Amino acid sequence: MPMNIKEVARLAGVSTATVSRTINGSDKVTTETAERVKRAIEQLKFYPNTNARALGSGKSSLYGLIISDITNPFFPELVKSFEDMAVQYGQEVLIANTNYDKHRMEHCVVRMLQRKVDGVAIMTSEMEEHLIDELSSRKIPLVFLDMGTVQRGISNIAVDYPAGIDAGVAYLRELGHEHIGFISGPLNLVPAQVRHKGFMKSMRRQGLTVDKSLMQEGNHRMDGGHDAMARMLKSKRRPTAVMTSNDVTAIGAMGAIYEHGLKIPRDISVVGFDDIAMSAFTQPALTTVRLPRDEVARVAFRALYGTQNAATAKGVEYRIEPKIVIRNSTGPVRG
Amino acid sequence: MPMNIKEVARLAGVSTATVSRTINGSDKVTTETAERVKRAIEQLKFYPNTNARALGSGKSSLYGLIISDITNPFFPELVKSFEDMAVQYGQEVLIANTNYDKHRMEHCVVRMLQRKVDGVAIMTSEMEEHLIDELSSRKIPLVFLDMGTVQRGISNIAVDYPAGIDAGVAYLRELGHEHIGFISGPLNLVPAQVRHKGFMKSMRRQGLTVDKSLMQEGNHRMDGGHDAMARMLKSKRRPTAVMTSNDVTAIGAMGAIYEHGLKIPRDISVVGFDDIAMSAFTQPALTTVRLPRDEVARVAFRALYGTQNAATAKGVEYRIEPKIVIRNSTGPVRG
DNA sequence: CTGTTAGCGCATTCAC
């Protein structure tokens, strides 16, 4: 037995158009008939077929959300906020993981295309030009997290990473640290490079010299932070403080420091980046530079929701300022 | 300019039916014509419309994955493995968060219904009977994580929580602990109750007495673990060891222990449950009972993929045995 | 305000 709008129409004694109208909250339906239709819907436990709806209307009410790695706590928090926005505005979210893999990214974009999403929030950096074109040439509104240039239908959420890193370095400098290490993300990714360069620049601005052996590459995951720190601890002059490209890396690094028999912050101070929920619960609690995920998510959603048509709307550049959060993983350098 | 199967057909000089066939890999197409069609598809950068496909065929190639809280590290790891399976088998995944909220759960189920998913993996417990019926009465294959009973089209992945908890308690007993606390999940949820009772039973079996003031309720999140532990530390006789309902709770509890000026495991031993990635990196590394997410995800996927039709296939009961992982958060009780 | 009708893009019968 088919379960569709037709059955509802029959039971309610109206046409399918009227059913469709009441479902979509059209004001051109008598309260009375609307009631009758609603009762029928309830009685039949009818739920409109999303696929048919999208086909008929041309709108999917779906936003794509592309992230690198759902396993990195930064992203789930972002996803959650984005979803909350979507629920609030009656939209749906299609989540796609790239696993930091360009090939997989292509797969993600294809999915978006096939589902005819109304917009895509690209919160990752494994994005090649031709894939962006594939989306934007189809007039799909896009919003990036700190990537690329603003254009027609393409917005960007610019994060002032240099300022954030600068705040971290300045704070360490205040505490007397001069020998500061840095663990970056994978350097084949642009954002990781940006933070990496931002750190070096910041060091020079503070009148400090960068020791190459204290510049280590991680992978934005715990194991990468751990291994990078282990390498760093083998260098001749051990750092008195370390900054990392994200909190997960910092947590991994802290593990390596302890394994080395050292104490935080007594022997080495550690500063993270992101301020994931976990960071307040590490031992000691992690000093970090906060990048507010809920704000990023809200801004991203609004950017898409406001740009219903990429053909006419021009993109907007939003700005997010990270702020340092001082906890207990940092302390004065030991005389 | 419309971009559809018709355009492809025209460019390739064939009918839409032939295009459809080659897309779906039908063997009733000459290699030659297929090649021609494929070239046309590539040239036009054509991607078949998923909505139309689902509508026409009646199959969505979509599996629903319902989880409680994407912010709890347990779930992203599960999601990732499930997605990997899906990619491998050419399926898609629709993720839905309940936020531990029954109302939101209803919303999730409705989404599944509307999208005509081919099956749903329900990895959470905020599931009411009538919602299950709504799904199963529509012949949608279901698989639960340790919930409910196996029926026609409904499978279950049974986790032997009691055995897992028993292993933890036994290990603590070996170390000389007798005064052991437990932090549960929210007790309005069945699985939390199961573990709660499992702990009490296990204690008795080991000949230990349960101290009510050492049985505290958390919320499966860090803050809940923290607060529960803080409450427990106020009791007259402080526990020498604590077990928790999941790792996130344990991490929160560890924070509270440190804040209280105590050392782990010197003053208090801590045992978690799940073995999330983070647990190997806490300070000290967390002893925990491992519930293999990748295995759960794979089994869940297979359960759905194998049960293409809930009308004929009977459900299967799968079993997963958690195993204790000994790290450094546990030690002998102090004389 | 309500009903009729014509697609939306594709899969899937049938014929050939």
Place this chain on the structure above:
DNA sequence: GTGAATGCGCTAACAG
């Protein structure tokens, strides 16, 4: 092996 025609369930004109 290929093409023409029908229908999936719904929305959106267009009448009335």
